[in-house]
Amino acid sequence: MDVSAPFRDPGISRLIVGKIAGIAGELDDRVKIMDFCGTHEWTITHYGIRSLMPENVELVAGPGCPVCITPGYYVDVAVKLAMEGVRVFTFGDVYRLPGSSKGAPRNLEEARSEGADVRIVYSVADAVKLSSDGKESVFLAVGFETTAPATLSPIYRGAVPDNLSFIVVHRLTPPITKYVLENYPQSPIRGIIAPGHVSAITGAAEWKFVAEDYGIPVVVSGFEPVDILLSILEILRQVRDGRAELVNEYSRVVRWEGNLRAKGIMRSTCEVVEAGWRGIGFVPESGLRLRKGYSRYDALVRYGVPELSKEAWLEDLPPGCRCAEVTLGMAKPADCPLFRKVCTPERPYGPCMVSSEGTCLIWAKYGGDELLRGLREEFEPT
Amino acid sequence: MCLGIPGKVVEVRDRIAVVDFGGVLREVDATLEEVNPGDYVIVHVGVIISKMDPETARETIEAWEEMIRTLEES
Ligand code: SF4
Numbered sequence: 517m518d519v520s521a522p523f524r525d526p527g528i529s530r531l532i533v534g535k536i537a538g539i540a541g542e543l544d545d546r547v548k549i550m551d552f553c554g555t556h557e558w559t560i561t562h563y564g565i566r567s568l569m570p571e572n573v574e575l576v577a578g579p580g581c582p583v584c585i586t587p588g589y590y591v592d593v594a595v596k597l598a599m600e601g602v603r604v605f606t607f608g609d610v611y612r613l614p615g616s617s618k619g620a621p622r623n624l625e626e627a628r629s630e631g632a633d634v635r636i637v638y639s640v641a642d643a644v645k646l647s648s649d650g651k652e653s654v655f656l657a658v659g660f661e662t663t664a665p666a667t668l669s670p671i672y673r674g675a676v677p678d679n680l681s682f683i684v685v686h687r688l689t690p691p692i693t694k695y696v697l698e699n700y701p702q703s704p705i706r707g708i709i710a711p712g713h714v715s716a717i718t719g720a721a722e723w724k725f726v727a728e729d730y731g732i733p734v735v736v737s738g739f740e741p742v743d744i745l746l747s748i749l750e751i752l753r754q755v756r757d758g759r760a761e762l763v764n765e766y767s768r769v770v771r772w773e774g775n776l777r778a779k780g781i782m783r784s785t786c787e788v789v790e791a792g793w794r795g796i797g798f799v800p801e802s803g804l805r806l807r808k809g810y811s812r813y814d815a816l817v818r819y820g821v822p823e824l825s826k827e828a829w830l831e832d833l834p835p836g837c838r839c840a841e842v843t844l845g846m847a848k849p850a851d852c853p854l855f856r857k858v859c860t861p862e863r864p865y866g867p868c869m870v871s872s873e874g875t876c877l878i879w880a881k882y883g884g885d886e887l888l889r890g891l892r893e894e895f896e897p898t
Numbered sequence: 899m900c901l902g903i904p905g906k907v908v909e910v911r912d913r914i915a916v917v918d919f920g921g922v923l924r925e926v927d928a929t930l931e932e933v934n935p936g937d938y939v940i941v942h943v944g945v946i947i948s949k950m951d952p953e954t955a956r957e958t959i960e961a962w963e964e965m966i967r968t969l970e971e972s
Contacts, residue, residue: 519938520955522956535966535969555901638944639926639944659943662947666927666944666945669927669930713947716940716947716948717947765958768951768952768954769951770948771948775947777930778930778947
């Protein structure tokens with residue numbers, strides 16, 4: 517049985533698209549809705565949902581690509597360790613992520629082609645297993661709240677061998693959302709589609725502040741087209757009625773309080789710190805760092821590498837890359853002169869073109885403004 | 899990165915669950931969520947992060963359909 521099948525139903529989609537058009541017609545001004553999560557952006561672009569929106573409803577992608585916002589500094593550290601003979605594990609998306617250094621190797625892929633031992637793994641458990649051979653190893657651990665427990669659970673359980681340590685670059689999503697809302701009021705966001713799988717860990721309740729403190733409707737959404745369309749419809753209804761509430765559309769997966777076990781592990785193993793976001797800067801209370809009691813698993817401690825500090829923060833996007841603005845919903849990939857010319861999925865130049873959740877890669881692969889006509893016709897209200 | 903893959907638990911031993919992803923069986927980490935055979939789950943980088951409740955899925959769709967009908971009338 518496919519539990520989510522009704523959430524891909526074209527008939528239901530068509531119905532909702534009709535309602536969205538109806539409500540949008542009652543609004544006099546433009547409504548900008550931010551989809552936080554890279555996987556939401558994928559659904560929106562892949563199914564051509566932008567093309568189904570009324571003219572006054574704009575969907576912008578937010579900072580929901582953890583690979584894109586990983587500071588180049590940590591890639592540099594991983595590359596350096598790899599070149600010194602340490603085996604480096606990471607997820608596939610991180611393999612080609614460019615570091616900040618101008619010199620070579622630029623990323624882990626290049627380090628590997630120069631002879632370094634770099635392994636792409638599907639899970640942290642795979643790295644733990646492979647490390648039973650005793651070789652000095654490091655895991656470059658990026659990701660949001662969804663991914664952090666996968667790194668931290670084996671550490672917490674003492675299941676990690678002594679020769680494996682972690683460069684922890686886990687980042688937290690409510691703080692960056694807050695940061696966007698605080699720092700870019702000139703680009704008014706009228707609704708937020710909150711990340712579903714992040715919320716499976718954090719709990720839907722974590723997003724209450726968006727409605728309560730900023731008066732912005734917020735819907736925790738699933739990843740099928742019907743999920744996204746329902747979330748947009750709900751946001752527009754609230755905008756029309758002058759309300760701002762938190763709604764959990766993805767209740768089949770997301771509990772109000774989230775995954776308590778995972779949250780407990782995150783709290784026990786890590787402290788929450790001010791942390792760097794690539795192209796954006798330091799954001800308060802937005803990163804995880806291993807606590808003292810777990811510092812033997814901290815690769816930075818183990819190899820005597822300094823943490824990235826606010827004082828040492830440098831602009832770490834390649835020259836001309838507008839990834840930061842794309843990430844903050846201020847620019848579209850097509851606004852970047854390098855998009856699809858210098859920077860392509862085959863030869864990514866900036867970080868947003870590397871990850872499968874990077875907005876630039878998604879737009880380059882699935883269209884963005886160029887519409888998926890077939891689906892549009894299928895979904896068009898009749 | 900935050901991709902969650904839905905599957906169905908076939909077997910649970912210790913902290914490992916065997917999950918059926920549309921016919922492909924894989925062992926995944928079941929330390930974060932109490933699961934039993936027959937449960938639908940969401941798996942992220944080899945770890946079960948949440949269960950997926952078919953009953954709630956049905957209710958969600960019904961509730962929204964109801965809401966859309968109400969919109970129709972208003
Ligand atoms: S197209 Fe490439 S260079 Fe331009 S913003 Fe996107 S990632 Fe950066």
